[in-house]
Structures are given as structure tokens and as C-alpha cells.
Amino acid sequence: MSDRRSEQSSGDEPSSPSAIPDEVWEQFIRDSERDIRTSAPKEPSARARQVAGQLKGRQEPEGWRTGPAWREMDGRADRRRKLWAVLGLPVAVAVALVAVRPSLIPGDPFGSASGVDTATSQLPAETAAPTAAPSAVAADTPTLAHPFAGSPALRWADGAAGIVLPKATALGSIPKDRVELALGQTKKLLVGANLDPEVVAGARPDAALAVLDPRQPRVLDELDTALRHPSKAHDPLSLFSRFDPEDVMPAGKVVKTRGRITFAKGRFGGVAVHADFTFVYPVVPVDGSGEVARTIVRRIVDTELPDPVRYRVTPGRLTLVRYLEDAGNSACDVDDGFLHPQFPSQAPTGSAAPSGPSVDPYDRSRKIGEGPEGCGTVSRT
Template sequence: MSEKPSDDQPSASQIPDDVWEQFTRDTERDIRSSAPKEPSARARMVTERLRGQQARGEVPPGWRTGPAWQEINGRAARRRKLWTALGVTVAVAVAVVALKPSLLPGDPFGTGESQAAEASPLPAETTAPTAPPAGPDPETPTLDEPFAGSPALRWADGEAGIVLPAAKAVGSVPADRVEQALKLTKKLLVGANLDPKTVRGGRPGSALAVLDPKQPKLLDELDTALRSPSREHDPVTLFSRFDPDEVRPVGDVIKTRGRMTFEKGTHGGVAVRADYTFVYPLVRADGPTEVTRTIVRRVVEVELADPARYQVTQGRLLLLEYDQEIGNSSCFVYDGYLHPEFSSRTPTGADPSGPATDPYDRSKDIDDGDDGDCGTVTRT
């Protein structure tokens, strides 16, 4: 292993002596550190517990979707429970440049650049992606790194992920009014999904303030859902809310990715469609530091109508339609909160019955599916 290569090996003969010596020292150290070790008692206990869970058919985090608010009566919001199966393979390379490419002067293979690109933020989403995101290596999220192992690691933080498109006139609607509609839509999204008060289970006052009180029954139904949640009036179909007695957020960052489009509306104004995914890292409120994530994708359609032609409130939005898919939340629980599940705790809610879904896949529209669908996810 430590013998210097002969001159008839062109790939190694060009390596300087000091670089070769550094390589041999590092290689010998790596071999010693990678030697098999007896698993700890804790590791054996965890392994046995996971095997027991698998044998009992226990599954973790779920995925839910639901219809637009006006379609909820008589229909169950579709919720799918999700489970992530991750595997890691390890290969041993014997070639010098494969095992220690950084030893070659100048980084000829660009490994430093690729690693920097992998960790750099993604550009804003302007069109629908054509495929699911390629996830990073499987990693367990921690208090210090709550997005480890998640494609959301490269997403923008909070409001920074809601990038407004350039406003331009739509028919007779001037550009400044289009810009107003876009800003109001962003305010609605922030108030419903990013406002700390909302996320911690409080009343989403800033989101409700954007909606038109003259829209028939809308605010009354939302108030009913917040005050007395039920299957027919479930506030999590529009608001991301967690029970503070059950879980608490990890840090202040909620990862956000999506896009906004606009067109001529049906009420003399401009209609805006927002499609965004939010990723929430959470821990249990009773002490354990195990981190889990809930993924919420929302599609909201609103319109800033023409107050000269319709009985609407100036500067308020009509909520035309909204839908959602929620990954890692107990199925069929209608208490007004999302309920993330933890691998260390026995799952609650209904057993999975639907297909597996990637909660980070934004290349597909939200699936209508069947009522009562409760499936699995491929990752959280």
C-alpha cells in the first residue's frame, strides 16, 4: 500500500513525492478508521426496535390532500400516510485520483465546484419542473441541521422563497393593479403558512385580513373551522397550524419553493394562481430531540376583482379555489392541527391505503385521487 508506484505506471508517476506520501498516510488512516466495529448496545437496541416496528406493520409519516373549500361538504380530505425508506451503499476505490482526488494540484476534476453547487441555493422556480428533485444523500435531521437529507436544504428560507413575477398589464387591468394582486397573494401565503403565530396554532389574522369580507359565507366558514374544527370545516386545508402542546418548530426557518402566475380574471380584475410547497422541521413538545418534517403543498387561486363593476372590497382578494397535499400528518384527524409523526413513536390515524408519493415532487399537479385516500411517501 505504501510502496511508491514504478515508472511504467503513467497515471501515478506524475504525482509529486510529497503528495504521494500524504496520500499513503491518509489512506492507511482511512483504512484503520473504516474497520468494522462492534455496534454499541444502544445501536443494537435501536435496530431491534425498528425490526419490531417493521414486523408489526407500523408506518410513519403521512400525506394528505383535500378539495377546494367550496367542495369540502360531503367529502373527506384525502390524507396519505408516508414512510421513507433510505439506503446507503459504500464503495472502496483503489485508484489514487478516485480515492483522494483533492491531492492532485489544481482540483482538475472540479470536485470543489460541484460540492459548492450542491450546497448553494436553487434559483427561483419560474416554470413547472419536469421531474422530482434529486435528493441529497440520506441523512438524519438534527436540531442543528433540521433539513439534512431533504431536497429543501437548497430551497429559500420563508418569504424569500415567494418571488413575485414581473407585473404587466392584463387586458384593461394596468400593471400597478396586477402588482397589487401579486403582493396581496404573497401576504395571504405568508399569513397562512409562514407567520409564527399561525404555525404555532394561533389565529391566522394577517391571512384573513387579505380576504374580502363581502365574499358570501367565506369568512364565516373559516371562522367556524378555526373555532370548531370538523371534517366539513377543517382549517388545515388553508392554514398550516400545529398544536403547541404536541410539537414545536425547530428554529425559525421554514423552507419554501414555488411559483406564481396571473391572467385576466372572471370578475373584471386579475386572477393569480400560487403553487407553493412549505417544509416544517419539528420536535415533540414533551422533551425528545428527534426531528421530523412535515411537507405542505398548497395551490391557491384568487382574484383582485374590479370594485367598479362588482360588489367587492377595494384591496381585498376573492378566494376562488384552494387545494393541498400534506406529507407527514396523521390521517383523518379533524381537530384543526397538523399532526406530524415520529419514527420513535407509534403512528396514529388510519392505516395507509393509497399509492406512494414523493412530497417534494412539484412536477405533477395535485392529484384529485379518491376520497379517503391515505397512502405513503417515499421520503420526508
């Protein structure tokens, strides 16, 4: 991920992430050799917000080409801001782990490259809603070489490979190819909003915006406002995953992904698609400390590809019906349009201290967009 923010068209190839500076590796080794470093509990955070968009058709004489009276996206007053704090391991534990497991040092200088990230089999694709949180995994400290150590996401698929589309079938009079188009466009939206390296680094999500119908009133205008002038009322994080490249950079090239997509006949004569996915982003600060933190973002997105004969829509473009977001380990009450992970060595900052119940951000069986407002805690990152 580059340290620059730039706009690029949907057809541009995202640039490769910049290399980790030498200072990062040197500082990491120096920190590992110190045994007097003060440990501090993690104080990550999360936000949950809900934006609902629903459509309403209007009746016209039979045979007329009509357009739906689209309702504007609402529910913004029901935005929930949560600070998720995680129980941290003392840095002394990390030092001890490096002492007994040299492969945890970035680059594996002792040639013992048998780290946890390569020794674990991948989970099969998710085909049904989970009924419980993932099982506990052995405590392990994430490093630049193994950014998913100690995380259930270690066994998840990498990036877009985790967005597995179901087999398309006809829905009554709706042909199979329309279903395939709706599924494919929804995957493009998810990838462009959450996995494009340039977008995650703060660039404009042109590829994601390109699949949305410009004839759906106010939706693209509101998203554009959120991207250009982020605020509490207009937050791009409700649909897009973005980090400030002046603060953090990716710990490697992989974002872990897990979830599922289903489809059914929609309310507007088209194909309705329901997507529920969790993305795990490992990052390091740009200050060269080499410390790794993970932010976990879960998204539920409902789209529809309406019938272009019955409704005044742009053929092939998606209508955005509803989207929900829940993020673990991102600073509470910061409305600059970026996710702000906290790192293990950071002391709590800000006025929002953790006060709510502990939540597992990897638990895909729980509902999101519900529960009390305010700041809470997470059990792991």
C-alpha cells in the same frame, strides 16, 4: 414558536420561537450514545382536500353598479384523507452518522461546524411548472442542528424569500399598479397562512384573513367556523398550516419554501393570481426527545382582485376563488385543526393503515386533489 395559543391583530409582531429546552439536547446526546435502540419504520401521513370557490356575475342595466352573485365555496364532499407513511432509517444508522460526523450533534461540540445545511447552494427561483420530482439526495438524518438534512428542501429558499413575485405588467385596460396590488395581497395571504410563526403555532391567522373580501358571502364565516370549531366538514388546514404547540415545537426558525406565482386577466374584470407553493416544516416533540420530523404541505391558491367599478366588492381585498391542499406526514383522520407529524421512533397508530401507492411529497409536477381516497405512503420526508 411559543407554547401558547393567542389571538393577535394583524399588526402585531410575531413573538420569537421559544428556546429548545436543555433536556432536549441532553436526551439527544444520550440517545446518540446508545447502540441498542430499537429501530422502527416511519408511519407519517397526509391529507389532501379540495375546496373550490367560483364566482358568477349577474347582468344589470348598463351603467349600474352591480355585484357578483358569488357562489359559495363548494367541493367539500370531495375531501380526500390520506395517510402517508415513509420508509424510515434505523436509528442505528443515525448513531453511526453521529460517530463519524460529530457536527450532526446539536451545537457541534467538537467545533467541526461544516454541516450539510450550510454547504449546499440554493436553487434558483422556480419559473415554470416542474416536469419531474426532485432528484434523490444522499440519505441523512435530520437533527436540531441540521433539520433539513437528507431533504430536497435543503436547497430551497427560506420562508417568505421563496415567494418570488413575477414582474407586474398592465393587462389591457388593467393598469400595472392593480396587478402589483393583486400580487402583493396574494403573497400576504400565503405568508400569513403558512409562515407566520404564531399562526403555525396555532394562533388565529388575522393577517391572512385581513386581505380577503368580507363581502364575499360565507367565505370568512366558514373560515372562522373552521378556526373556532375544527371538524371534518370545517377544516382550517385546507388553507392554514397549524401545529399544536402542546405536542410539537419548531426545529429551528426556518420553514423552507418553493413554488411560483402567475397572473392573468380574471373572469370578473380584474387580476387573477395563481399560486402553487410547497412548505416544509421541521418539528420536534415537546416531550424533550429531540427527535426531528418534517411535514410537507403543498398549496394551490387562486385569487382575484375584481374590478370594483363593475362588482360590489371591497376595494383592495382579494376574492378567494379556489384552494387545494396536500400534506405529507400528518396523521390521517384527525380533525382537530392541527397537523400531526409522526416521528421515526413512533409505531403506527390509529385505524388507518397505509394502503395506497407511494407518493413523493416533494414532487411538484404531480396534480393534487385527485386520486383515490384513503391512506397511502410517501417515499421520503
